[in-house]
Amino acid sequence: MPESPEVDALAGILQIRLVGREVREVDLEEFRALKTRNRPLTELVGRTVTGVRRFGKHVSLDTSEPGRSGPSLLIGFGRAGWAFWVEEDAEEQAPVIARIRFGGAEGDDGEELALTDAGDWLSLSLTVTDDPTNEPSVTKLGPDPLSDDFTREAFEGITGKRRKQLKALLQEQESLAGIGNAYSDEILHAARLSPTMHAADLDEDERGRLYAAIREILRGAFAGRRDVPLERQKAEKVAAMRVHGRTGEPCPVCGDEVRDVPGSKGGAQYCATCQTGGVPL
Structure with missing residues (x-):
């Protein structure tokens, strides 16, 4: 959690x-x-x-x-x-x-x-x-995504030519500190990128969208969780999710059905229309 x-x-x-x-x-x-x-x-x-x-x-x-x-x-x-x-x-x-x-x-x-x-x-x-x-x-931790160390240049160094799927890369603590399963789904949805796309295949526009989405989603989450009592943190986090944990529900952006990422056993979600050109993974 x-x-x-x-x-x-x-x-x-x-x-x-x-x-x-x-x-x-x-x-x-x-x-x-x-x-x-x-x-x-x-x-x-x-x-x-x-x-x-x-x-x-x-x-x-x-x-x-x-x-x-x-x-x-x-x-x-x-x-x-x-x-x-x-x-x-x-x-x-x-x-x-x-x-x-x-x-x-x-x-x-x-x-x-x-x-x-x-x-x-x-x-x-x-x-x-x-x-x-x-x-x-x-x-071993990578930069905190909301710290001054997480510049666009640092982000380019993290993604670079790595043949690693974006979903896995975002959760790799040695690359970025503090992002886990839920926020990686939310970030990729906001960036309109497939969770299975490799970092090395990102073009300039896609890299820019991903960098901006990381900062935007986490900045909003930090503000949203601040001062929430410990026993309410999980519920508040779940309520704020747009695609993570929303299997079968309509995407709040396009209305398409939110789907599970194949192989995730229901643990990760995405929207095909927003993230994979309308073609389900």
């Missing part, structure tokens, strides 16, 4: 609610998620959260202790990871991988954050590190 717009919204919410709070307790319920076995989550206990940073679909909780900076917890959300606030009467939304309790001010019980994974296989990862920017999962 999470892609960069949702993870960015999460980072903003965590920044507001957690900075200045002390990590009181950690509970790791799925040990496979911890990628630093020699550095347990208990290293964070007693540290104060000083900041929250986003790297693609990763979030870093930075901490300190009196007199010096402390370790960071780098959370990778993968394909199906997410987070929610634990309330006394709240139902668990997915299998909980870890729980982190943060202290509060006087008269404040603090916050408890649950990290979850709803996938068929575990994709959420937890790394205790002194410098998240040196971790392989971060160093």
Whole structure:
């Protein structure tokens, strides 16, 4: 579920609610998620959260202790990871991988954050590190599509003469950070390009449309997800989709039937009239 717009919204919410709070307790319920076995989550206990940073679909909780900076917890959300606030009467939304309790001010019980994974296989990862920017999962990331680094020149270098289908290229984190299955469908629909077309076959006009669509779709998604409560992020994202997850529905642009991308097992969608010259894949 999470892609960069949702993870960015999460980072903003965590920044507001957690900075200045002390990590009181950690509970790791799925040990496979911890990628630093020699550095347990208990290293964070007693540290104060000083900041929250986003790297693609990763979030870093930075901490300190009196007199010096402390370790960071780098959370990778993968394909199906997410987070929610634990309330006394709240139902668990997915299998909980870890729980982190943060202290509060006087008269404040603090916050408890649950990290979850709803996938068929575990994709959420937890790394205790002194410098998240040196971790392989971060160093391998391509440019963030809304950053100043994602220039038209950088985009040309990413697409170039690569014999890779556009759908797969957009989801390749080493090329572009933070785009996943849903937004890649939306981007290609907005750019009027087939998901199976190879990047090397794009002409000048098509490359321009794709670059513009990446920026347009993600800019709108970042704005749309901002300040949405964590438990509402998925529903808001689904509601905003034009073709992704809309199999059998009319395309909002041309009215043609939205179809599944062959081989995607219903996981990816497109419009033949808008994207493949009216000829179904």
